[in-house]
Amino acid sequence: MLRYTLMRLGIFVGCLVVVWGLVYSGIVPRGLGDSNGMWVVLLSLVISAPLSFVLLRKERDxxxxxxxxxxxxxxxxxDANRSQEDAVVDETTASQRTAS
Structure with a gap:
């Protein structure tokens, strides 16, 4: 599970670096005002999600x-604990009936 998480994080970081480079080189438009950082992260998430879905299929399975x-x-x-508890309750009930 940790391996899958790290691989998915690696794909996201790779997409983040590529998108950051594309935005700062002017190929992809910048966000509005101060939202540029959020734009880069969101775009990276949108790109990395389908990539990790396809590329990490075996690891996810x-x-x-x-x-x-x-x-x-x-x-x-x-189930084993429940059956043990049931056995204890049955023994207790049986011993109470014989004592009465």
Whole structure:
């Protein structure tokens, strides 16, 4: 998961550098007034999102498999805990009935 995040951040930073260079060379128009920095960041985000969607497909699939395994393991642990609690409650109920 960390690898995917770092790769996505790398694509964003690469787009940021390219867009910054294009804006300051005059190829891409500057933002209005003091909004130039925000313009560069937003344009970089818009460009990097589809790029990372296409370029990081395998890494994203690998990260999602890891997340699914973790969730399945947590569900299994919760089910095991529930069954242990049910067993304790059943034993307590049975012992209370025999004591009465």
């Amino acid at each position: 690998r990260a999602s498999e890891t997340v699914v395994r973790r969730v399945d393991r947590m569900k299994a642990n919760l």
